[in-house]
Amino acid sequence: MSKIVPSIVMVAVSIALSGCMQSEKQDAKVTINKNPYPSTYKALPQTKTLIQNATVLTGTGERINGADVLFVDGKIVQVGQGLASDGATIIDGKDKWVTPGIIDVHSHLGVYPSPSVESHSDGNEMTSPNTSEVWAEHSVWPQDPGFQAARAGGITTMQILPGSANLFGGRGVTLRNVPSHTMQGMKFPEAPYGLKMACGENPKRVYGSRKQAPGTRMGNMAGYRMAFAEAAEYKRAWEKYDADYAAGKNPEAPVRDIELDTLKGVLDGDILIHNHCYKAEEMAMMIDLSKEFNYHAGTFHHAIEAYKIADLLGENGNCAAMWPDWWGFKMEAYDMVKENVAIVNAVKNSCAVVHSDSSTTIQRLNQEAGKIMFDANDNGFELTEADAIRWITLNAAKSLGINDKTGSLEAGKNADVVVWNQNPFSVYAQAEQVFVDGAKVYDRHDKKYQAKSDFMLGQE
Amino acid sequence: MKLFRYSLVALGLASATCANAASIAITNAKIHTVTEQGVLENATLVIENGKISAINPDTINADETIDAQGKILTPGLINSLNSLGLVEVGAVSRTRDAREKKADMTFDASLAFNPKSTVIPYSRKGGITTDIVSPSGGESMFKGQTFVVNLSGEFDSVEKTQQGLVIELGSKSKGSRATDLQKLTYKLEDAEKALEKAKAKKKDDKKEPKELKRDEKIINAVLAGEKQLIAHVDRATDILALLKLKERFQLNLVLVGAADAVVVAEQVAAANVPVVFSATSNLPESFDSLHASLENAATLNKAGVKVVLTVNGETHNMYQLRFNAGIAVANGMPYEQALAAVTSNVAEVFDLNAGQIAVGKDADIVLWSADPFELSSKVEKIWIDGKEYDTRSRQDELRDRYMAETDMPRAYVK
Numbered sequence: 001m002s003k004i005v006p007s008i009v010m011v012a013v014s015i016a017l018s019g020c021m022q023s024e025k026q027d028a029k030v031t032i033n034k035n036p037y038p039s040t041y042k043a044l045p046q047t048k049t050l051i052q053n054a055t056v057l058t059g060t061g062e063r064i065n066g067a068d069v070l071f072v073d074g075k076i077v078q079v080g081q082g083l084a085s086d087g088a089t090i091i092d093g094k095d096k097w098v099t100p101g102i103i104d105v106h107s108h109l110g111v112y113p114s115p116s117v118e119s120h121s122d123g124n125e126m127t128s129p130n131t132s133e134v135w136a137e138h139s140v141w142p143q144d145p146g147f148q149a150a151r152a153g154g155i156t157t158m159q160i161l162p163g164s165a166n167l168f169g170g171r172g173v174t175l176r177n178v179p180s181h182t183m184q185g186m187k188f189p190e191a192p193y194g195l196k197m198a199c200g201e202n203p204k205r206v207y208g209s210r211k212q213a214p215g216t217r218m219g220n221m222a223g224y225r226m227a228f229a230e231a232a233e234y235k236r237a238w239e240k241y242d243a244d245y246a247a248g249k250n251p252e253a254p255v256r257d258i259e260l261d262t263l264k265g266v267l268d269g270d271i272l273i274h275n276h277c278y279k280a281e282e283m284a285m286m287i288d289l290s291k292e293f294n295y296h297a298g299t300f301h302h303a304i305e306a307y308k309i310a311d312l313l314g315e316n317g318n319c320a321a322m323w324p325d326w327w328g329f330k331m332e333a334y335d336m337v338k339e340n341v342a343i344v345n346a347v348k349n350s351c352a353v354v355h356s357d358s359s360t361t362i363q364r365l366n367q368e369a370g371k372i373m374f375d376a377n378d379n380g381f382e383l384t385e386a387d388a389i390r391w392i393t394l395n396a397a398k399s400l401g402i403n404d405k406t407g408s409l410e411a412g413k414n415a416d417v418v419v420w421n422q423n424p425f426s427v428y429a430q431a432e433q434v435f436v437d438g439a440k441v442y443d444r445h446d447k448k449y450q451a452k453s454d455f456m457l458g459q460e
Numbered sequence: 461m462k463l464f465r466y467s468l469v470a471l472g473l474a475s476a477t478c479a480n481a482a483s484i485a486i487t488n489a490k491i492h493t494v495t496e497q498g499v500l501e502n503a504t505l506v507i508e509n510g511k512i513s514a515i516n517p518d519t520i521n522a523d524e525t526i527d528a529q530g531k532i533l534t535p536g537l538i539n540s541l542n543s544l545g546l547v548e549v550g551a552v553s554r555t556r557d558a559r560e561k562k563a564d565m566t567f568d569a570s571l572a573f574n575p576k577s578t579v580i581p582y583s584r585k586g587g588i589t590t591d592i593v594s595p596s597g598g599e600s601m602f603k604g605q606t607f608v609v610n611l612s613g614e615f616d617s618v619e620k621t622q623q624g625l626v627i628e629l630g631s632k633s634k635g636s637r638a639t640d641l642q643k644l645t646y647k648l649e650d651a652e653k654a655l656e657k658a659k660a661k662k663k664d665d666k667k668e669p670k671e672l673k674r675d676e677k678i679i680n681a682v683l684a685g686e687k688q689l690i691a692h693v694d695r696a697t698d699i700l701a702l703l704k705l706k707e708r709f710q711l712n713l714v715l716v717g718a719a720d721a722v723v724v725a726e727q728v729a730a731a732n733v734p735v736v737f738s739a740t741s742n743l744p745e746s747f748d749s750l751h752a753s754l755e756n757a758a759t760l761n762k763a764g765v766k767v768v769l770t771v772n773g774e775t776h777n778m779y780q781l782r783f784n785a786g787i788a789v790a791n792g793m794p795y796e797q798a799l800a801a802v803t804s805n806v807a808e809v810f811d812l813n814a815g816q817i818a819v820g821k822d823a824d825i826v827l828w829s830a831d832p833f834e835l836s837s838k839v840e841k842i843w844i845d846g847k848e849y850d851t852r853s854r855q856d857e858l859r860d861r862y863m864a865e866t867d868m869p870r871a872y873v874k
Contacts, residue, residue, distance in 0.1 A: 114743040145744055201551065307862050308870075327855075328579065328776035330551035337859040360740055367783070370835040378838060379859065427786030427835050459750045 029245055030253035032261060034270070037137060039187035041176055044439035048072045050085045051419060054093025059100040059393035059408035063386040069098055071415035074438035079409050091433065097424055099389050100409050101156025101416030101436065103396035104362050105274070105321050106301050106355035110160055110175075110183075111136055113144030114359065115455075124163025125170060129207050129214060129223050132195065132262035134170035136162045140183040143453040146359040151177050151442045151451070153363035154418035154431035157188060159400055161196045161301075164276040165206040167214065167223045169196035171262055172274055174400050178436055179451040192272050192401040194298075195262055197224070199277035199286060200332050221285060228293040231263030238264065266295050272401050273298030274321075278332035280308035287316050299399040301355060302326075304333050307343035310350070319351035319399040320344050323361075324371040341369075341391060342376030342383060353399050354391040365392045370425030385425055414438075483508040484846070485520045486827070489528035493817040494535055494804040498796070505533060507823040510846035514819060526827075526841070534799065534832055535815050536589025536824030536844065537782060538806035540736055540768060541626075541690070541716055542775045544591045545573040545580065545609060550776075558596045566674045567604025569595035570621040579776055580613050582853040586779030587832060587839045589824035590619075592810050594626050594690070601640045602627055605678070606690060608812065610824070612844045623810065624688035624714065625678060630698050631748050641701050648709050651679040685712045688810075690736075692716045694748035696723040703731045714809060717741075719749030722756050725763035734809045735765055738772035739788040757801065758792030767793075768809055769801040786833030798833070822846075 049071050056067040056079060068083040069076065111123035122139035125131040140160055150158065161172040173183075174191035199220060208215030214223050237254040244251035265271035273290070277283050277300045290297035296317070300306065303320040304327065306313060313320055322344070327336030337343075345352035354369050356362035373388040397407025406414045415438035421430050433449075434442035443449035484507045491500040493515075506514040506522055546569055548555035557572035573593065583591075590610050597603025603626040608619045629640050654676070658669060672680070681687035689711050691702055699721055706713040715721060715735045721728050728735065742754045753759075761767045769785055771778045785798040793801070807815025814822040823846035830837040839851050861873045 115746045115749075117746070149743060307859075325777055325780075328549055331549055334549060335858055337855050337862070339859050339863075343859075343862065359743055363742075364740075364787075367835060371783075374836045374838075379856075380863065425835060427783050427833055428790040430790060456744065456750070459744075 026245065026248065026250045030241070032256070034265075037135075037184060037187075039189045040182065040184040041178070041180075041187055041189055042185075043074050043437035044178060044441060046074055046415075046435075046437065046439035048086075048088040049091065049415075049435070049438065050083060050088040051091040051093045051096075051098055051417070052083075052085075054096045054098045054419070055423075056098045056409065057100075057386050057389040057424075058410065059389055060410065061386050061390060063384065067098075068093075069409060069417065071417065071435070071438045074415055076409055076411055076413050076415050076417075078411055091419060093419065095422065096432070097420040097422065097429075098409070099154070099366075099418050099420065099424060100393040100407055101418055101434065102154040102365050102392050103400070103407060104150070104155055104158040104356050104365060104392075105299065105353055105396045105399045106357045107150075107158040107160055107359075107362055108163070108357070109146045109150060109158065109359060109362070110140035110142060110144045111162065112359075113141045114146050124165050126163075126165040126206055129166050129203055129212075130168045130227050130259065131162075131166050131170050132168040132227070133259040134162060135173065136160050136170060136196075137173035137183050137187065140173070140175070140186075142180050142183055142186060143455050145453045145456050146362070147177055147179070148451050148453060149359070150362045151434055152431060152444070154366065154420070154424075154434055155362055156416040156418070156434060156436045156441075157397075157400075157402070157406060158362070159194060159274070161194070161274060164196070164198040164202045166198060167203050167220060168227060168263070169198060169276075171271070172196055174402065176436055178441055179453075181454070188402065190405075192270060193262075193265065194272045194274040194400070195266055197273060197275040197277075197286075199275065199282040200279060201330055202276070217282070221289070224286075224289055225292070227263060228267075228289070228295075231260050231267055232293060234260040235264045235267050267293065269295070272296075272399075274301055274399075275299065276301050278302050278304045280305040283318075284309055284312060287312065287318065299351075299353065302333070302357065303344075304336050304340065307337055307340045308335075310344045310347045313344060313351075314347040314349040317349060317351070319353050319395060321353040321355040321396075321399060323357070324354065324368050324375075338372065338375040339379055339381070341372045342381045345383075345387070345391070346381070351395050351398055352391050353395045355396075366420075366424040366429060367427060368392075370427075373425060385423065388425060482846075483513070483522040483524070484843075485522035485525045486528050486533060486825075487520070487525060488530055489533040489827070490530060491515070491817055492532065492534045492796070492799055494796070494800050495816050495818050497818075502530070503533075505817065505825070507825070507843065507846045510823055512817060512819055512821050512823050512825075515817065528827055531840065532828045532830065532832060533817065534587070534826050534828065535803040535817055535821075536826050536842065537587045537802045538590045538592070538810075538812065538815055539583075539588050539778045539781050539802075540592035540770045540806055540810065541594040541606070542591065542770070542778060543596060544583070544593050544775050544778065545575060545577045546593065546595070547775060548574070548577055548579070558594075559598060560595075561598045563595065563598035563604050564600045564675065565602035565604065565625055565678050567595050567597060568607070568622055569593070569604060570607035570618050573607070573609060573618055575609070575613050575615055575617045578854045579778075580611050581851065582776075582855060583779050584611050584842055584849055585839060585851045585853065586781055587826040587828065587842060588778060588781060589826070589842065589844045590812060590814055591778070592623070592806070597626065597628070601629065601643065606688075606810075608810065610844050612847070612849060622687075624690040625682055626690045626692070628692040629702070630693050630695055631746055637698065641698070645705065647679060648683060648705065651676065651683055652709065655680065655683070682711060683709055685710055688712045688714050690714045690716060694719040694746065696720040698748070699724055700727065703727055703733065706731055706733065717749075719745075719752040719756070721765070722751050722753070722759050725760055725765060728760070729764035733765070734768055734805070735760055736768040736770055736809070739769050739784040739791070741772060754787065754791040757788035757798070761793055761797050761801075766805050766809065767797070767801045768806050769798070782832050783835065786835075789833060795833075
């Protein structure tokens with residue numbers, strides 16, 4: 001019955017309009033499926049779990065000693081002292097530390113997997129300065145053994161990005177770090193898409209060396225502006241189509257353009273920007289670019305010089321994803337300071353994130369954060385473990401637009417939890433148990449919870 | 461008396477280049493000697509003329525005395541097989557001197573070493589006093605020869621040149637690995653034959669022996685065991701092939717990388733061949749390295765292999781060597797063995813008079829705020845050849861500039 005109602009309305013509208021214009025039968029509305037490769041992720045088998053008497057870093061800036069963490073049906077129920085256990089699986093947290101699951105906002109696992117043979121090089125569509133049409137998820141090899149190694153390091157969520165040869169490298173995808181034989185089986189339900197952009201040396205080197213634009217930094221900026229100008233036209237065309245159709249007309253739908261769909265998604269606010277951008281002056285220009293075309297400049301990745309513009313980032317609400325100490329591999333990475341993250345973190349409205357961009361250091365993001373905390377404290381900061389953990393949990397979740405679902409140990413959030421054998425900012429720390437949506441996905445002392453990729457099976 | 465005169469000369473020289481005291485006593489230290497003496501509590505160390513002159517002497521007689529307040533003293537850490545001082549900025553071709561397309565075994569990159577590289581003071585933050593620098597060569601499987609530098613940043617910091625011959629074996633993107641193994645074998649065979657022939661000739665030939673070519677001299681030195689053969693290699697079969705060559709030609713062999721050495725750990729140990737690798741390499745990066753694991757350092761050490769830890773490739777972050785040792789400990793390597801893997805083992809493998817706190821050794825010493833492997837500790841003082849060096853780097857200057865209170869553009873903050 002309810003199906004008929006809209007039709008009647010439609011008929012009524014048509015009749016109403018026929019008085020003032022030629023009556024026209026509408027073709028079927030053309031709509032774009034924004035989610036054609038939907039997540040099929042399902043949480044692994046889980047039980048009600050109570051971790052007792054641990055040192056808990058909530059991810060919200062709080063540390064609670066001797067605390068319990070209770071999760072039921074994949075959600076955090078409560079964090080506090082002396083919680084009831086009623087039939088829960090008990091984990092003795094004495095001498096252990098508990099943190100939210102670690103999130104890496106910048107990974108190429110699956111698209112640059114191990115072994116790194118030619119057939120596996122699927123992370124950088126170096127064929128045009130603008131490849132907004134490619135989606136990293138279409139390259140992900142779920143059997144990459146790197147996913148298992150990252151899980152042993154407490155990584156529960158990560159964004160897989162395409163590489164940085166292009167002004168627009170394509171869409172990134174946010175994955176749950178669970179074993180699966182399809183990409184969809186790892187896809188984080190309802191996580192927004194990210195668009196990888198790249199400033200600076202990479203695009204101008206790759207295309208400039210081919211005698212093609214961009215060959216300079218000003219060429220880079222021109223490329224971004226031209227693409228967003230086109231995307232703005234495309235958005236207008238769709239909006240006009242939608243409005244005309246809604247008005248009962250029978251407009252012709254704009255020609256579908258997969259590349260511009262992504263840029264339009266940015267302008268619509270559905271797709272978040274993840275911008276490989278090292279230098280202070282370039283980040284400042286990318287912020288102005290976002291204002292010129294009315295979108296948000298998102299997260300700056302590899303932001304080596306973020307400390308030079310920490311205030312600007314805070315004022316504009318940008319996250320900066322940084323390494324503790326990578327430097328010197330190119331000019332735009334020359335001005336590294338080890339306190340970069342701490343300086344960014346210190347300003348109002350900051351969003352400092354520590355990322356890996358590495359299949360090796362993704363296994364130790366806790367130590368990467370630790371290095372920063374200790375160095376900064378040697379040089380005038382007063383940071384605590386509760387501060388440092390945010391760089392790889394809640395702030396990372398914010399950068400990916402999933403901070404309503406994960407990134408902290410708060411009631412109602414996904415039970416993404418790591419139990420560490422000691423203070424996670426020690427070089428000797430090991431993740432002992434890792435949970436995704438309340439399900440144990442890794443146990444250092446139980447082979448049953450140590451997944452092995454198809455590739456590694458039977459290799460002697 | 462002779463000793464006394466020597467000290468005076470040395471003192472004179474030292475005072476020309478540095479303002480430091482010629483003799484320093486460090487008291488009340490927890491000394492990790494990395495010798496059979498193990499760890500000494502509340503110990504005193506005396507440095508004189510660039511060498512360690514006494515440990516726990518009856519009386520202290522030094523120009524300067526430093527109270528270590530119970531903190532940890534270790535030998536300076538030694539990193540190896542990277543391009544320190546040869547590459548300032550990786551992607552800037554004009555700052556790169558570690559590679560040369562046509563480089564062969566004679567390639568001596570020490571001529572290009574820059575002691576003023578910004579990487580050097582930064583690396584001292586990691587307690588590193590010495591480095592074995594390696595060229596990365598060119599198209600030939602022979603990459604050139606290693607050299608030894610200290611991290612003083614002084615113009616005379618190259619200590620030894622043309623030490624080991626670096627070779628890369630294993631998987632190739634073009635052609636078969638067999639060719640390289642064959643070439644290496646032929647090279648050694650031919651050189652051995654030539655030597656025998658020359659010996660036989662000497663007896664009855666009165667003519668001057670032919671002057672050897674430079675590469676022939678290098679191969680002969682390798683054959684004589686005087687020059688190390690430092691082989692980058694991963695797959696177990698390649699390692700076994702090298703062990704055979706070592707036995708046949710009595711080579712002084714060092715394995716680098718050696719991801720799958722664990723598979724043939726017994727053979728490697730039996731052949732007394734050291735292995736240099738990074739403790740953090742644990743992914744099957746190629747079909748040659750399917751057995752890379754965080755536990756490899758512990759496994760090889762347990763099997764009796766001399767383990768040397770290094771920081772993979774990333775010269776600019778070699779300061780992390782101490783953390784890599786910590787990661788090896790976290791994954792099963794005994795603490796003192798891990799410390800040896802970044803000090804005494806390296807010195808032993810690359811023939812340096814360092815890496816231990818013992819009388820007569822070079823005074824390359826680090827005073828740490830706490831456990832040197834921990835993320836939370838830092839270098840408090842560092843001495844190279846008995847002279848104290850700063851750990852302040854360009855990075856510190858930048859940080860201070862951007863953290864300073866100022867109304868003027870930051871370019872005025874110096």
